[in-house]
Amino acid sequence: MFRSRRAPRLAAALASATLLLATAACGGSGDDSDSAAADPGSGGSSGAFPVTLDHKYGSTTIESEPKRIVTVGLTDQDSVLALGKVPVGTTEWLGGYDGAVGPWAAAKIGKAEVPTVLTDTGTGPQAEKIAALKPDLILAVYGGLTEEQYTSLSKFAPVVAQPKKYNDYGVPWQEQTQIIGEAIGAADEAAKVVKSTEDAIRTAAEENPDFKGATAVVATPYEGMFVFGSQDPRSHLLGDLGFSLPEDLDSLIGDQFGANISKERTDLLDQDAVVWQVTDVTKDPDTLHKDASYKDLNVVKQGREVFVPESSDYGNALSMGTVLSLPYVIERLVPQLAAAVDGSTDTPVEQPAS
Incomplete structure (x- = not known):
């Protein structure tokens, strides 16, 4: 999906947006999952945990450095890759790229296994396929999870949903990168990569x-x-x-x-x-x-x-x-x-x- 024509890909994004419900905030994090490191990468710091992050549906606590990250947010994979980790699962939105990783970010995969690509057709994340990847962190920062979807995914791993103070799919890239940096124990590195891109702009x-x-x-x-x-x-x-x-x-x-x-x-x-x-x-x-x-x-x-x-x-x-x-x-x-x-x-x- 979303590979060649404007209407299907924008329609899917619009469909996702229209599924969003006005809900009361709720908190919590997902159950821990058995996991093995797909690629530990660099930039993680055990001293950064536990960390608690606020979002649209309350807050989520991440107890230890994540090793198996799944990105449900449509662009969250780029922040993870920029910070030296490779997700085990990504969500396809644009381009039909291997691992849902564009050419501007592909070199960041290095020798790690290319992420498994999930799809979101406007009906929400593929919960069963996400569970099969045994994640220890699910990122949905640049996204539009409903409260029901958030609760469902939280059964498998801690979920960091979209920030409350922005429209769904509205978080600035700087804040997206910083949130993800905190979630994976790479807050200092996040500040550095944000500054590098800000300097270029x-x-x-x-x-x-x-x-x-x-x-x-x-x-x-x-x-x-x-x-x-x-x-x-x-x-x-x-x-x-x-x-x-x-x-x-x-x-x-x-x-x-x-x-x-x-x-x-x-x-x-x-x-x-x-x-x-x-x-x-x-x-x-x-x-x-x-x-x-x-x-x-x-x-x-x-x-x-x-x-x-x-x-x-x-x-x-x-x-x-x-x-x-x-x-x-x-x-x-x-x-x-x-x-x-x-x-x-x-x-x-x-x-x-x-």
Whole structure:
């Protein structure tokens, strides 16, 4: 699933989001499981345990350094890999990569066994398959577990669910990495890798002063026009680069990671730059430009559109928005954004070479 076409993969994410229920908080951690180290990795510290982490459904205590980690959060594997451990199980979302690990992170697997890939079709995690992996930690930080799903998974191992203070699928990558660092005993290493990626983004912003104060938004032509809100990782990245999001973006979208907009609100796309994730960068722009409510906006007339091929490694890295994928993204996205906001209508916004 989620391998080639926009509609199935975004629909599945939306389906997962719509399953989320408003529930009262509950606490606890899962039962300990018999486990053997798949790959102990580096960065773990026995002195960091026990550790208790708060989340949407209360708190979870992890008694000792985990050896068999399963990531239910759709991008949590990147944080685990960045911190020197290899999950025994991951959840597929984008790309159909071996182990659900993109090319920006694949080298981190090293000589360890490639993780077993689980799927989430919108009905929730595959509990039986997760149990068969005998996890001693289940991570669902970048996710949308319901209370029922959290309780079910907690029977097998301690579960760290999504933070309460953000929308589901809305945790910033920095905090995602830090939470996972604490969970696996690598808090100091988490701070280091977060700083490294933040430094790369900060350097890109400093080298492109035109970004500061300019407005931008990220969208995809899914069932019309779907716009991503401020808590989506794509929007986080624009903000970190210096861009401002439309003022009324979140009031229109509500407490979701994104939403479809009506024809009457395509003005939301008329920013200094609009980043489109599209299936086909040669055909989809022409289709968008036939839309009467969109084609006459200044962002179109003045050539300030950025098109990202959604199912490419580049597009998948942008969707992931993790501590490992973002350096890969900025090498490609920043030149496109610079061309879009340079003040000249003659500058083409070209696709990256690779």
